[in-house]
Amino acid sequence: MLSLTEENYLKAIYHLSGGGVKAVLTNELAEAMSTKAASATDMIKKLAGKSLITYEKYYGVNVTSQGKTAALLVVRKHRLWETFLVQKLGFHWDEVHEVAEQLEHIHSAHLMDKLDEFLGFPKIDPHGDLIPDNKGRIKTQPQVALDQLKSGYHGVIQAVRDSDSNLLKYLDKIGARPGIRIKVLGKEDYDESMEIVIDDKKVFVSKEVSQNILMTI
Amino acid sequence: MLSLTEENYLKAIYHLSGGGVKAVLTNELAEAMSTKAASATDMIKKLAGKSLITYEKYYGVNVTSQGKTAALLVVRKHRLWETFLVQKLGFHWDEVHEVAEQLEHIHSAHLMDKLDEFLGFPKIDPHGDLIPDNKGRIKTQPQVALDQLKSGYHGVIQAVRDSDSNLLKYLDKIGARPGIRIKVLGKEDYDESMEIVIDDKKVFVSKEVSQNILMTI
DNA sequence: CATATTTTTTAGACTAATCTAAATTAATTA
DNA sequence: TAATTAATTTAGATTAGTCTAAAAAATATG
Numbered sequence: 001m002l003s004l005t006e007e008n009y010l011k012a013i014y015h016l017s018g019g020g021v022k023a024v025l026t027n028e029l030a031e032a033m034s035t036k037a038a039s040a041t042d043m044i045k046k047l048a049g050k051s052l053i054t055y056e057k058y059y060g061v062n063v064t065s066q067g068k069t070a071a072l073l074v075v076r077k078h079r080l081w082e083t084f085l086v087q088k089l090g091f092h093w094d095e096v097h098e099v100a101e102q103l104e105h106i107h108s109a110h111l112m113d114k115l116d117e118f119l120g121f122p123k124i125d126p127h128g129d130l131i132p133d134n135k136g137r138i139k140t141q142p143q144v145a146l147d148q149l150k151s152g153y154h155g156v157i158q159a160v161r162d163s164d165s166n167l168l169k170y171l172d173k174i175g176a177r178p179g180i181r182i183k184v185l186g187k188e189d190y191d192e193s194m195e196i197v198i199d200d201k202k203v204f205v206s207k208e209v210s211q212n213i214l215m216t217i
Numbered sequence: 218m219l220s221l222t223e224e225n226y227l228k229a230i231y232h233l234s235g236g237g238v239k240a241v242l243t244n245e246l247a248e249a250m251s252t253k254a255a256s257a258t259d260m261i262k263k264l265a266g267k268s269l270i271t272y273e274k275y276y277g278v279n280v281t282s283q284g285k286t287a288a289l290l291v292v293r294k295h296r297l298w299e300t301f302l303v304q305k306l307g308f309h310w311d312e313v314h315e316v317a318e319q320l321e322h323i324h325s326a327h328l329m330d331k332l333d334e335f336l337g338f339p340k341i342d343p344h345g346d347l348i349p350d351n352k353g354r355i356k357t358q359p360q361v362a363l364d365q366l367k368s369g370y371h372g373v374i375q376a377v378r379d380s381d382s383n384l385l386k387y388l389d390k391i392g393a394r395p396g397i398r399i400k401v402l403g404k405e406d407y408d409e410s411m412e413i414v415i416d417d418k419k420v421f422v423s424k425e426v427s428q429n430i431l432m433t434i
Numbered sequence: 435c436a437t438a439t440t441t442t443t444t445a446g447a448c449t450a451a452t453c454t455a456a457a458t459t460a461a462t463t464a
Numbered sequence: 465t466a467a468t469t470a471a472t473t474t475a476g477a478t479t480a481g482t483c484t485a486a487a488a489a490a491t492a493t494g
Contacts, residue, residue: 003450003451005450025471025472026471026472026473027470027471035451035453036452036453036454037471037472037473038452038453038454038455038472038473038474038475039451039452039453040472041472041473042451042452042473043451044451046450046451057459057472057473058458058459058460058471058472059460060471085328085331088335089328089331089332089334090331091331095327098325098326099323099325099328102323102324102325103320103323106316106319106320106321107319108315109314110312110316111302111316112308114302114306114307114308115306117306118305118306134441142486143491165229175455220480220481222481223481239477242441242442243438243441243442243443244441244442252481252482252483253442253482253484254441254442254443254482255442255444255482255484256481256482256483257442257486258442258443258444258480259480259481259482263480263481274442274443274489275441275443275488275489276490276491390446434441435491435492435494436494437492437493438491438492438493438494439490439491439492439493440483440489440490440491440492441488441489441490441491442487442488442489442490443486443487443488443489444485444486444487444488445484445485445486445487446483446484446485446486447482447483447484447485448478448481448482448483448484449481449482449483450479450480451478451479451480452477452478452479453476453477453478454475454476454477454478454481455474455475455476455477456473456474456475456476457472457473457475458471458472458473458474458476459470459471459472459473460469460470460471460472461468461469461470461471462467462468462469462470463466463467463468463469464466464467464468464490
């Protein structure tokens, strides 16, 4: 059984990796956990020893399928508790995070199945995120090209359709890599170019580019 | 804020002391916590340093009113969660303890008030125990003399009416001290003597004795 | 009442998770 | 490509909670 700290690190790795899409660096992880790189290194070794992640010195961390399942079971608990807090206890959506961060570490599969049933087997949580099932599986979201996304919506880059190296270099330059979240600010009717937010930076991309970025929403 | 371990020790002290009625010895506490006396001593010093208990070397521990309040707030959480598990999630009463032991350590007064409201402000939990209010107060239960108790019922010794030293010596001999739980097995119609259980031992007591033992049920 | 036994405390060590500071490796730049 | 800088790892220390073994205090016994 994982300790509370191990679960929190694993969940952070899962999220930082964009759901297992890309590697996570030690400093990224340390910052996400509000701790120091040395502490992150120690925990990385521990989780690698439990086969939840793979670790190559100086090159970062990837979640294994076992680690992904474990992370998704924590995510499931978090999202079911948030749903409970909002739907049954009348919490506002912005009050639930801190408490759900605690509740997600309660160890009882039976409890979560009962809660799931009590809530009517919800598919999404109050923030619109998908709730994984009790085997740690999350419905693979259908991929959508970025140009199909409406203003205000956001998604995570899953893949790039065209493998032209000029496109990939350009995407790399603007920070558009798999696992990265994009928000659509607006679309120009004239040329169908889009203004999007990547890493808190606003960028304009042409229709040719946005057609080639595959996202999950 | 108390750590999970501190909360568990404090709760154990509260219960072993019969709700603050009598002192708790180091070995008792160690056994209740499934740990060693040395560990109990360490934690006792820590809790005494936080003014939750008073501690006199070699003579045991007493909860302060501050400690009592803190313990009762944990008890409140435990009992509200048990009520939730049984009434809302359909748990059986014998499945709830382990999960409630975890849930009672979630830190959020707001959550407990909301849960209390959701459950309709229950006064007792599924085991029939009183639920303390959100200030850590528990309704003082009316005292009842042991001879008024019916078969099958149980209660905790709160005080002894007669201070005759022969009576007290006798009570001490059969293990009937304040804070100790008694269960009534049966009553003889002939002389109104009672068969009771104290510390898993069956004992017969006369009406003269049972009239003088004041209990809370 | 002196000795033996039990209970409790103290001393020192161990693990998990953390930190700082130093050393090492990788990446960047001149 | 050599030197500099940035990222990462290692080494050693710290805290909370635990343990074992030894010392000290209280209690029981002869």
